[in-house]
Amino acid sequence: MSSYHEEHNTSPHTQSNPQGRREIRSEFRNLYEQLTPTDPTLISLLASLLPPELQEEWGKKSNEGCSQAFIDSLPRVPKDKIPNDLCSICFENFREDEYPLVIELPHCSHKFDLQCISVWLSSNSTCPVCRDKVNHNAKLDIDTTEAELEEDWGMYG
Amino acid sequence: MESRILKEYKDSRSLQSQYILALDPISTDDLTHWECTIKGPLHSPFANHTFKLRIDIPQTYPLTTPICKFEPFAMPHPNVNFETGEICLDILDTNWSPVFNIQYIVEAIVWLLNEPNFKSPLNLDLANLLRFDDLKAYHDLISYHLNNSAK
Structure with missing residues:
Protein backbone atom coordinates (compact mmCIF):
# COMPACT_ATOMS: atom_id res chain seq x y z
CA MET A 1 0.00 0.00 0.00
CA SER A 2 1.35 3.41 -0.86
CA SER A 3 1.78 5.97 1.91
CA TYR A 4 -0.06 9.26 2.19
CA HIS A 5 2.99 11.11 0.98
CA GLU A 6 3.43 8.91 -2.07
CA GLU A 7 -0.21 9.37 -3.03
CA HIS A 8 -0.07 13.11 -2.65
CA ASN A 9 3.39 13.45 -4.14
CA THR A 10 4.78 15.23 -1.05
CA SER A 11 7.70 14.47 1.20
CA PRO A 12 7.33 13.49 4.85
CA HIS A 13 9.84 16.24 5.67
CA THR A 14 7.80 17.95 8.35
CA GLN A 15 6.87 14.74 10.08
CA SER A 16 10.43 13.55 10.40
CA ASN A 17 10.82 16.13 13.14
CA PRO A 18 7.78 15.97 15.42
CA GLN A 19 9.76 17.53 18.27
CA GLY A 20 10.37 20.67 16.18
CA ARG A 21 6.71 20.91 15.23
CA ARG A 22 5.65 20.55 18.84
CA GLU A 23 7.94 23.44 19.79
CA ILE A 24 6.55 25.63 17.03
CA ARG A 25 3.01 24.79 18.14
CA SER A 26 3.61 25.67 21.77
CA GLU A 27 5.39 28.88 20.75
CA PHE A 28 2.39 29.68 18.55
CA ARG A 29 0.00 29.02 21.42
CA ASN A 30 1.91 31.38 23.72
CA LEU A 31 2.16 34.16 21.16
CA TYR A 32 -1.46 33.78 20.12
CA GLU A 33 -2.55 34.89 23.57
CA GLN A 34 -0.34 37.98 23.43
CA LEU A 35 -0.71 39.15 19.82
CA THR A 36 -3.58 39.94 17.46
CA PRO A 37 -4.52 37.01 15.17
CA THR A 38 -3.27 38.82 12.06
CA ASP A 39 0.19 39.58 13.46
CA PRO A 40 2.88 38.71 10.87
CA THR A 41 4.89 36.75 13.47
CA LEU A 42 1.98 34.39 14.00
CA ILE A 43 1.38 34.01 10.29
CA SER A 44 5.02 33.16 9.57
CA LEU A 45 4.98 30.63 12.44
CA LEU A 46 1.91 28.98 10.93
CA ALA A 47 3.55 29.02 7.51
CA SER A 48 6.59 27.17 8.92
CA LEU A 49 4.26 24.30 9.90
CA LEU A 50 3.20 23.85 6.27
CA PRO A 51 4.93 21.26 4.08
CA PRO A 52 7.67 22.92 1.99
CA GLU A 53 5.71 22.58 -1.27
CA LEU A 54 2.81 24.50 0.20
CA GLN A 55 5.13 27.10 1.69
CA GLU A 56 6.24 27.88 -1.84
CA GLU A 57 2.60 28.37 -2.93
CA TRP A 58 2.03 30.57 0.10
CA GLY A 59 4.98 32.75 -0.86
CA LYS A 60 3.63 33.15 -4.38
CA LYS A 61 0.23 34.18 -3.10
CA SER A 62 1.47 36.88 -0.75
CA ASN A 63 3.66 38.38 -3.45
CA GLU A 64 1.25 39.10 -6.27
CA GLY A 65 2.55 42.56 -7.03
CA CYS A 66 4.21 43.82 -10.19
CA SER A 67 7.93 44.44 -10.40
CA MET B 1 -4.79 59.49 1.37
CA GLU B 2 -6.38 61.74 3.98
CA SER B 3 -7.66 64.09 1.31
CA ARG B 4 -9.61 61.26 -0.29
CA ILE B 5 -11.54 60.51 2.88
CA LEU B 6 -12.17 64.25 3.28
CA LYS B 7 -13.67 64.27 -0.22
CA GLU B 8 -15.87 61.33 0.66
CA TYR B 9 -16.98 63.14 3.79
CA LYS B 10 -17.98 66.21 1.75
CA ASP B 11 -19.84 64.04 -0.76
CA SER B 12 -21.62 62.17 2.02
CA ARG B 13 -23.18 65.47 3.23
CA SER B 14 -25.39 65.56 0.13
CA LEU B 15 -25.93 61.82 -0.12
CA GLN B 16 -29.42 60.74 -1.08
CA SER B 17 -30.13 57.06 -1.10
CA GLN B 18 -33.18 54.92 -0.72
CA TYR B 19 -31.57 52.56 1.76
CA ILE B 20 -28.81 54.60 3.43
CA LEU B 21 -30.56 56.62 6.15
CA ALA B 22 -27.41 58.06 7.71
CA LEU B 23 -23.69 57.90 6.94
CA ASP B 24 -21.57 59.96 9.31
CA PRO B 25 -18.16 59.96 10.94
CA ILE B 26 -18.51 59.29 14.67
CA SER B 27 -16.58 62.52 15.28
CA THR B 28 -15.79 65.13 12.62
CA ASP B 29 -12.30 65.45 14.18
CA ASP B 30 -11.47 61.93 13.10
CA LEU B 31 -12.76 60.72 9.74
CA THR B 32 -11.49 57.16 10.20
CA HIS B 33 -14.48 55.89 12.20
CA TRP B 34 -17.93 56.01 10.66
CA GLU B 35 -21.39 54.90 11.58
CA CYS B 36 -24.08 54.12 9.06
CA THR B 37 -27.79 53.36 9.39
CA ILE B 38 -29.36 51.31 6.65
CA LYS B 39 -32.89 50.24 5.94
CA GLY B 40 -33.62 46.58 5.23
CA PRO B 41 -34.44 46.18 1.51
CA LEU B 42 -38.09 45.88 0.51
CA HIS B 43 -39.18 42.31 -0.29
CA SER B 44 -36.43 40.91 1.94
CA PRO B 45 -36.91 39.45 5.44
CA PHE B 46 -35.18 42.63 6.69
CA ALA B 47 -37.79 45.09 5.37
CA ASN B 48 -39.18 47.50 7.98
CA HIS B 49 -36.07 47.15 10.14
CA THR B 50 -33.07 49.44 10.38
CA PHE B 51 -29.51 48.33 11.07
CA LYS B 52 -26.35 50.07 12.22
CA LEU B 53 -23.02 49.50 10.54
CA ARG B 54 -19.65 50.44 11.97
CA ILE B 55 -16.97 51.32 9.39
CA ASP B 56 -13.30 51.69 10.33
CA ILE B 57 -10.98 53.20 7.74
CA PRO B 58 -7.38 51.94 7.84
CA GLN B 59 -4.40 54.27 7.40
CA THR B 60 -3.70 52.60 4.05
CA TYR B 61 -7.20 53.33 2.64
CA PRO B 62 -8.10 53.23 -0.25
CA LEU B 63 -5.38 50.70 -1.03
CA THR B 64 -6.72 48.36 1.63
CA THR B 65 -10.31 47.72 2.54
CA PRO B 66 -12.25 49.36 5.37
CA ILE B 67 -13.47 47.09 8.16
CA CYS B 68 -17.28 46.94 8.25
CA LYS B 69 -19.39 45.28 10.88
CA PHE B 70 -22.97 45.14 11.98
CA GLU B 71 -23.69 45.56 15.66
CA PRO B 72 -23.29 42.31 17.63
CA PHE B 73 -26.43 40.13 17.82
CA ALA B 74 -28.32 42.40 15.41
CA MET B 75 -28.03 40.87 11.93
CA PRO B 76 -29.31 37.31 11.35
CA HIS B 77 -27.98 36.66 7.83
CA PRO B 78 -26.14 33.67 6.29
CA ASN B 79 -23.08 35.82 5.51
CA VAL B 80 -22.90 37.70 8.80
CA ASN B 81 -21.46 36.36 12.04
CA PHE B 82 -24.35 36.90 14.44
CA GLU B 83 -22.21 37.24 17.59
CA THR B 84 -19.66 39.68 16.17
CA GLY B 85 -21.46 41.34 13.26
CA GLU B 86 -18.57 40.44 10.93
CA ILE B 87 -19.55 40.42 7.24
CA CYS B 88 -18.38 38.02 4.54
CA LEU B 89 -18.41 39.90 1.24
CA ASP B 90 -15.88 39.46 -1.56
CA ILE B 91 -15.28 43.17 -2.16
CA LEU B 92 -14.41 43.56 1.53
CA ASP B 93 -11.78 40.87 1.12
CA THR B 94 -9.87 39.61 -1.90
CA ASN B 95 -11.93 41.52 -4.47
CA TRP B 96 -11.30 44.95 -2.97
CA SER B 97 -10.36 47.72 -5.39
CA PRO B 98 -9.30 51.27 -4.49
CA VAL B 99 -11.95 52.66 -6.84
CA PHE B 100 -14.65 51.64 -4.35
CA ASN B 101 -15.70 54.16 -1.73
CA ILE B 102 -17.59 54.02 1.54
CA GLN B 103 -20.96 54.62 -0.08
CA TYR B 104 -20.35 51.85 -2.60
CA ILE B 105 -19.48 49.42 0.21
CA VAL B 106 -22.66 50.24 2.11
CA GLU B 107 -24.73 49.76 -1.04
CA ALA B 108 -23.04 46.40 -1.60
CA ILE B 109 -23.95 45.38 1.95
CA VAL B 110 -27.59 46.37 1.36
CA TRP B 111 -27.47 44.27 -1.82
CA LEU B 112 -26.04 41.34 0.19
CA LEU B 113 -29.08 41.47 2.50
CA ASN B 114 -31.22 40.69 -0.54
CA GLU B 115 -28.80 38.20 -2.09
CA PRO B 116 -27.54 35.86 0.65
CA ASN B 117 -24.96 33.32 -0.44
CA PHE B 118 -24.96 29.98 1.40
CA LYS B 119 -21.60 29.03 -0.10
CA SER B 120 -19.58 31.32 2.18
CA PRO B 121 -21.54 31.17 5.43
CA LEU B 122 -20.78 32.92 8.71
CA ASN B 123 -24.14 31.86 10.13
CA LEU B 124 -24.38 28.10 9.56
CA ASP B 125 -27.97 27.69 10.79
CA LEU B 126 -29.36 30.22 8.33
CA ALA B 127 -27.06 29.10 5.52
CA ASN B 128 -28.21 25.49 5.88
CA LEU B 129 -31.89 26.44 5.82
CA LEU B 130 -31.23 28.38 2.65
CA ARG B 131 -29.13 25.60 1.12
CA PHE B 132 -31.95 23.09 1.59
CA ASP B 133 -34.46 25.62 0.37
CA ASP B 134 -36.48 25.63 3.60
CA LEU B 135 -37.56 29.23 3.03
CA LYS B 136 -40.33 29.25 5.61
CA ALA B 137 -37.95 28.23 8.41
CA TYR B 138 -35.35 30.64 7.01
CA HIS B 139 -37.71 33.61 7.18
CA ASP B 140 -39.10 32.55 10.56
CA LEU B 141 -35.66 32.27 12.15
CA ILE B 142 -34.67 35.70 10.81
CA SER B 143 -37.89 37.26 12.11
CA TYR B 144 -37.40 35.57 15.46
CA HIS B 145 -33.94 37.13 15.83
CA LEU B 146 -35.03 40.53 14.52
CA ASN B 147 -37.97 40.74 16.90
CA ASN B 148 -35.84 39.60 19.82
CA SER B 149 -33.01 42.07 19.22
CA ALA B 150 -35.46 44.95 18.89
CA LYS B 151 -36.45 44.56 22.54
Whole structure:
Protein backbone atom coordinates (compact mmCIF):
# COMPACT_ATOMS: atom_id res chain seq x y z
CA MET A 1 0.00 0.00 0.00
CA SER A 2 1.35 3.41 -0.86
CA SER A 3 1.78 5.97 1.91
CA TYR A 4 -0.06 9.26 2.19
CA HIS A 5 2.99 11.11 0.98
CA GLU A 6 3.43 8.91 -2.07
CA GLU A 7 -0.21 9.37 -3.03
CA HIS A 8 -0.07 13.11 -2.65
CA ASN A 9 3.39 13.45 -4.14
CA THR A 10 4.78 15.23 -1.05
CA SER A 11 7.70 14.47 1.20
CA PRO A 12 7.33 13.49 4.85
CA HIS A 13 9.84 16.24 5.67
CA THR A 14 7.80 17.95 8.35
CA GLN A 15 6.87 14.74 10.08
CA SER A 16 10.43 13.55 10.40
CA ASN A 17 10.82 16.13 13.14
CA PRO A 18 7.78 15.97 15.42
CA GLN A 19 9.76 17.53 18.27
CA GLY A 20 10.37 20.67 16.18
CA ARG A 21 6.71 20.91 15.23
CA ARG A 22 5.65 20.55 18.84
CA GLU A 23 7.94 23.44 19.79
CA ILE A 24 6.55 25.63 17.03
CA ARG A 25 3.01 24.79 18.14
CA SER A 26 3.61 25.67 21.77
CA GLU A 27 5.39 28.88 20.75
CA PHE A 28 2.39 29.68 18.55
CA ARG A 29 0.00 29.02 21.42
CA ASN A 30 1.91 31.38 23.72
CA LEU A 31 2.16 34.16 21.16
CA TYR A 32 -1.46 33.78 20.12
CA GLU A 33 -2.55 34.89 23.57
CA GLN A 34 -0.34 37.98 23.43
CA LEU A 35 -0.71 39.15 19.82
CA THR A 36 -3.58 39.94 17.46
CA PRO A 37 -4.52 37.01 15.17
CA THR A 38 -3.27 38.82 12.06
CA ASP A 39 0.19 39.58 13.46
CA PRO A 40 2.88 38.71 10.87
CA THR A 41 4.89 36.75 13.47
CA LEU A 42 1.98 34.39 14.00
CA ILE A 43 1.38 34.01 10.29
CA SER A 44 5.02 33.16 9.57
CA LEU A 45 4.98 30.63 12.44
CA LEU A 46 1.91 28.98 10.93
CA ALA A 47 3.55 29.02 7.51
CA SER A 48 6.59 27.17 8.92
CA LEU A 49 4.26 24.30 9.90
CA LEU A 50 3.20 23.85 6.27
CA PRO A 51 4.93 21.26 4.08
CA PRO A 52 7.67 22.92 1.99
CA GLU A 53 5.71 22.58 -1.27
CA LEU A 54 2.81 24.50 0.20
CA GLN A 55 5.13 27.10 1.69
CA GLU A 56 6.24 27.88 -1.84
CA GLU A 57 2.60 28.37 -2.93
CA TRP A 58 2.03 30.57 0.10
CA GLY A 59 4.98 32.75 -0.86
CA LYS A 60 3.63 33.15 -4.38
CA LYS A 61 0.23 34.18 -3.10
CA SER A 62 1.47 36.88 -0.75
CA ASN A 63 3.66 38.38 -3.45
CA GLU A 64 1.25 39.10 -6.27
CA GLY A 65 2.55 42.56 -7.03
CA CYS A 66 4.21 43.82 -10.19
CA SER A 67 7.93 44.44 -10.40
CA GLN A 68 9.26 47.97 -9.95
CA ALA A 69 10.70 47.72 -13.46
CA PHE A 70 7.22 47.06 -14.85
CA ILE A 71 5.73 49.97 -12.91
CA ASP A 72 8.51 52.28 -14.11
CA SER A 73 7.88 51.24 -17.70
CA LEU A 74 4.17 52.17 -17.71
CA PRO A 75 3.49 54.66 -20.52
CA ARG A 76 3.09 58.29 -19.38
CA VAL A 77 0.21 60.32 -20.78
CA PRO A 78 1.55 63.51 -22.46
CA LYS A 79 0.50 66.67 -20.62
CA ASP A 80 -1.76 67.95 -23.43
CA LYS A 81 -3.60 64.61 -23.56
CA ILE A 82 -4.37 64.36 -19.84
CA PRO A 83 -8.16 64.11 -19.55
CA ASN A 84 -10.27 66.47 -17.46
CA ASP A 85 -11.15 63.60 -15.17
CA LEU A 86 -10.60 62.20 -11.69
CA CYS A 87 -7.96 59.68 -10.74
CA SER A 88 -10.12 56.83 -9.50
CA ILE A 89 -7.76 56.09 -6.61
CA CYS A 90 -7.30 59.51 -4.96
CA PHE A 91 -10.43 61.14 -6.50
CA GLU A 92 -8.39 64.25 -7.47
CA ASN A 93 -8.66 65.82 -10.93
CA PHE A 94 -5.54 65.02 -12.95
CA ARG A 95 -5.37 68.59 -14.23
CA GLU A 96 -5.51 70.16 -10.79
CA ASP A 97 -2.00 68.92 -10.15
CA GLU A 98 0.54 71.51 -11.30
CA TYR A 99 2.96 68.80 -12.40
CA PRO A 100 0.71 65.87 -13.29
CA LEU A 101 2.33 62.48 -13.77
CA VAL A 102 -0.39 60.34 -15.31
CA ILE A 103 0.07 56.83 -16.69
CA GLU A 104 -2.07 54.62 -18.86
CA LEU A 105 -2.25 50.88 -18.28
CA PRO A 106 -1.15 49.14 -21.50
CA HIS A 107 -3.81 46.43 -21.41
CA CYS A 108 -6.98 48.44 -20.79
CA SER A 109 -5.99 52.14 -21.21
CA HIS A 110 -7.32 53.12 -17.76
CA LYS A 111 -5.49 56.18 -16.47
CA PHE A 112 -4.18 56.90 -12.95
CA ASP A 113 -1.77 59.17 -11.14
CA LEU A 114 1.57 57.40 -11.27
CA GLN A 115 1.95 57.83 -7.54
CA CYS A 116 -1.43 56.23 -6.78
CA ILE A 117 -1.18 53.28 -9.13
CA SER A 118 2.42 52.41 -8.21
CA VAL A 119 1.49 51.73 -4.57
CA TRP A 120 -1.44 49.54 -5.68
CA LEU A 121 0.58 47.61 -8.25
CA SER A 122 3.41 46.96 -5.80
CA SER A 123 1.09 44.49 -4.04
CA ASN A 124 -1.51 43.71 -6.74
CA SER A 125 -1.41 42.91 -10.44
CA THR A 126 -4.89 43.91 -11.60
CA CYS A 127 -6.35 47.17 -12.90
CA PRO A 128 -8.44 48.72 -10.08
CA VAL A 129 -11.18 49.66 -12.55
CA CYS A 130 -11.62 46.60 -14.77
CA ARG A 131 -9.57 43.96 -12.86
CA ASP A 132 -7.69 42.91 -15.98
CA LYS A 133 -4.27 41.49 -15.26
CA VAL A 134 -2.02 44.44 -16.03
CA ASN A 135 1.18 42.52 -16.65
CA HIS A 136 -0.52 39.93 -18.84
CA ASN A 137 1.85 40.50 -21.72
CA ALA A 138 4.59 42.36 -19.88
CA LYS A 139 7.18 39.85 -21.00
CA LEU A 140 6.14 40.26 -24.59
CA ASP A 141 6.55 44.04 -24.29
CA ILE A 142 10.10 43.70 -23.04
CA ASP A 143 10.91 41.29 -25.86
CA THR A 144 9.73 43.69 -28.56
CA THR A 145 11.72 46.61 -27.14
CA GLU A 146 14.82 44.46 -27.21
CA ALA A 147 14.10 43.51 -30.82
CA GLU A 148 13.68 47.16 -31.75
CA LEU A 149 16.92 48.04 -29.99
CA GLU A 150 18.75 45.41 -31.97
CA GLU A 151 17.32 46.75 -35.21
CA ASP A 152 18.49 50.23 -34.32
CA TRP A 153 21.96 48.90 -33.66
CA GLY A 154 21.89 47.27 -37.06
CA MET A 155 20.98 50.54 -38.74
CA TYR A 156 23.75 52.54 -37.18
CA GLY A 157 26.34 49.76 -37.14
CA MET B 1 -4.79 59.49 1.37
CA GLU B 2 -6.38 61.74 3.98
CA SER B 3 -7.66 64.09 1.31
CA ARG B 4 -9.61 61.26 -0.29
CA ILE B 5 -11.54 60.51 2.88
CA LEU B 6 -12.17 64.25 3.28
CA LYS B 7 -13.67 64.27 -0.22
CA GLU B 8 -15.87 61.33 0.66
CA TYR B 9 -16.98 63.14 3.79
CA LYS B 10 -17.98 66.21 1.75
CA ASP B 11 -19.84 64.04 -0.76
CA SER B 12 -21.62 62.17 2.02
CA ARG B 13 -23.18 65.47 3.23
CA SER B 14 -25.39 65.56 0.13
CA LEU B 15 -25.93 61.82 -0.12
CA GLN B 16 -29.42 60.74 -1.08
CA SER B 17 -30.13 57.06 -1.10
CA GLN B 18 -33.18 54.92 -0.72
CA TYR B 19 -31.57 52.56 1.76
CA ILE B 20 -28.81 54.60 3.43
CA LEU B 21 -30.56 56.62 6.15
CA ALA B 22 -27.41 58.06 7.71
CA LEU B 23 -23.69 57.90 6.94
CA ASP B 24 -21.57 59.96 9.31
CA PRO B 25 -18.16 59.96 10.94
CA ILE B 26 -18.51 59.29 14.67
CA SER B 27 -16.58 62.52 15.28
CA THR B 28 -15.79 65.13 12.62
CA ASP B 29 -12.30 65.45 14.18
CA ASP B 30 -11.47 61.93 13.10
CA LEU B 31 -12.76 60.72 9.74
CA THR B 32 -11.49 57.16 10.20
CA HIS B 33 -14.48 55.89 12.20
CA TRP B 34 -17.93 56.01 10.66
CA GLU B 35 -21.39 54.90 11.58
CA CYS B 36 -24.08 54.12 9.06
CA THR B 37 -27.79 53.36 9.39
CA ILE B 38 -29.36 51.31 6.65
CA LYS B 39 -32.89 50.24 5.94
CA GLY B 40 -33.62 46.58 5.23
CA PRO B 41 -34.44 46.18 1.51
CA LEU B 42 -38.09 45.88 0.51
CA HIS B 43 -39.18 42.31 -0.29
CA SER B 44 -36.43 40.91 1.94
CA PRO B 45 -36.91 39.45 5.44
CA PHE B 46 -35.18 42.63 6.69
CA ALA B 47 -37.79 45.09 5.37
CA ASN B 48 -39.18 47.50 7.98
CA HIS B 49 -36.07 47.15 10.14
CA THR B 50 -33.07 49.44 10.38
CA PHE B 51 -29.51 48.33 11.07
CA LYS B 52 -26.35 50.07 12.22
CA LEU B 53 -23.02 49.50 10.54
CA ARG B 54 -19.65 50.44 11.97
CA ILE B 55 -16.97 51.32 9.39
CA ASP B 56 -13.30 51.69 10.33
CA ILE B 57 -10.98 53.20 7.74
CA PRO B 58 -7.38 51.94 7.84
CA GLN B 59 -4.40 54.27 7.40
CA THR B 60 -3.70 52.60 4.05
CA TYR B 61 -7.20 53.33 2.64
CA PRO B 62 -8.10 53.23 -0.25
CA LEU B 63 -5.38 50.70 -1.03
CA THR B 64 -6.72 48.36 1.63
CA THR B 65 -10.31 47.72 2.54
CA PRO B 66 -12.25 49.36 5.37
CA ILE B 67 -13.47 47.09 8.16
CA CYS B 68 -17.28 46.94 8.25
CA LYS B 69 -19.39 45.28 10.88
CA PHE B 70 -22.97 45.14 11.98
CA GLU B 71 -23.69 45.56 15.66
CA PRO B 72 -23.29 42.31 17.63
CA PHE B 73 -26.43 40.13 17.82
CA ALA B 74 -28.32 42.40 15.41
CA MET B 75 -28.03 40.87 11.93
CA PRO B 76 -29.31 37.31 11.35
CA HIS B 77 -27.98 36.66 7.83
CA PRO B 78 -26.14 33.67 6.29
CA ASN B 79 -23.08 35.82 5.51
CA VAL B 80 -22.90 37.70 8.80
CA ASN B 81 -21.46 36.36 12.04
CA PHE B 82 -24.35 36.90 14.44
CA GLU B 83 -22.21 37.24 17.59
CA THR B 84 -19.66 39.68 16.17
CA GLY B 85 -21.46 41.34 13.26
CA GLU B 86 -18.57 40.44 10.93
CA ILE B 87 -19.55 40.42 7.24
CA CYS B 88 -18.38 38.02 4.54
CA LEU B 89 -18.41 39.90 1.24
CA ASP B 90 -15.88 39.46 -1.56
CA ILE B 91 -15.28 43.17 -2.16
CA LEU B 92 -14.41 43.56 1.53
CA ASP B 93 -11.78 40.87 1.12
CA THR B 94 -9.87 39.61 -1.90
CA ASN B 95 -11.93 41.52 -4.47
CA TRP B 96 -11.30 44.95 -2.97
CA SER B 97 -10.36 47.72 -5.39
CA PRO B 98 -9.30 51.27 -4.49
CA VAL B 99 -11.95 52.66 -6.84
CA PHE B 100 -14.65 51.64 -4.35
CA ASN B 101 -15.70 54.16 -1.73
CA ILE B 102 -17.59 54.02 1.54
CA GLN B 103 -20.96 54.62 -0.08
CA TYR B 104 -20.35 51.85 -2.60
CA ILE B 105 -19.48 49.42 0.21
CA VAL B 106 -22.66 50.24 2.11
CA GLU B 107 -24.73 49.76 -1.04
CA ALA B 108 -23.04 46.40 -1.60
CA ILE B 109 -23.95 45.38 1.95
CA VAL B 110 -27.59 46.37 1.36
CA TRP B 111 -27.47 44.27 -1.82
CA LEU B 112 -26.04 41.34 0.19
CA LEU B 113 -29.08 41.47 2.50
CA ASN B 114 -31.22 40.69 -0.54
CA GLU B 115 -28.80 38.20 -2.09
CA PRO B 116 -27.54 35.86 0.65
CA ASN B 117 -24.96 33.32 -0.44
CA PHE B 118 -24.96 29.98 1.40
CA LYS B 119 -21.60 29.03 -0.10
CA SER B 120 -19.58 31.32 2.18
CA PRO B 121 -21.54 31.17 5.43
CA LEU B 122 -20.78 32.92 8.71
CA ASN B 123 -24.14 31.86 10.13
CA LEU B 124 -24.38 28.10 9.56
CA ASP B 125 -27.97 27.69 10.79
CA LEU B 126 -29.36 30.22 8.33
CA ALA B 127 -27.06 29.10 5.52
CA ASN B 128 -28.21 25.49 5.88
CA LEU B 129 -31.89 26.44 5.82
CA LEU B 130 -31.23 28.38 2.65
CA ARG B 131 -29.13 25.60 1.12
CA PHE B 132 -31.95 23.09 1.59
CA ASP B 133 -34.46 25.62 0.37
CA ASP B 134 -36.48 25.63 3.60
CA LEU B 135 -37.56 29.23 3.03
CA LYS B 136 -40.33 29.25 5.61
CA ALA B 137 -37.95 28.23 8.41
CA TYR B 138 -35.35 30.64 7.01
CA HIS B 139 -37.71 33.61 7.18
CA ASP B 140 -39.10 32.55 10.56
CA LEU B 141 -35.66 32.27 12.15
CA ILE B 142 -34.67 35.70 10.81
CA SER B 143 -37.89 37.26 12.11
CA TYR B 144 -37.40 35.57 15.46
CA HIS B 145 -33.94 37.13 15.83
CA LEU B 146 -35.03 40.53 14.52
CA ASN B 147 -37.97 40.74 16.90
CA ASN B 148 -35.84 39.60 19.82
CA SER B 149 -33.01 42.07 19.22
CA ALA B 150 -35.46 44.95 18.89
CA LYS B 151 -36.45 44.56 22.54
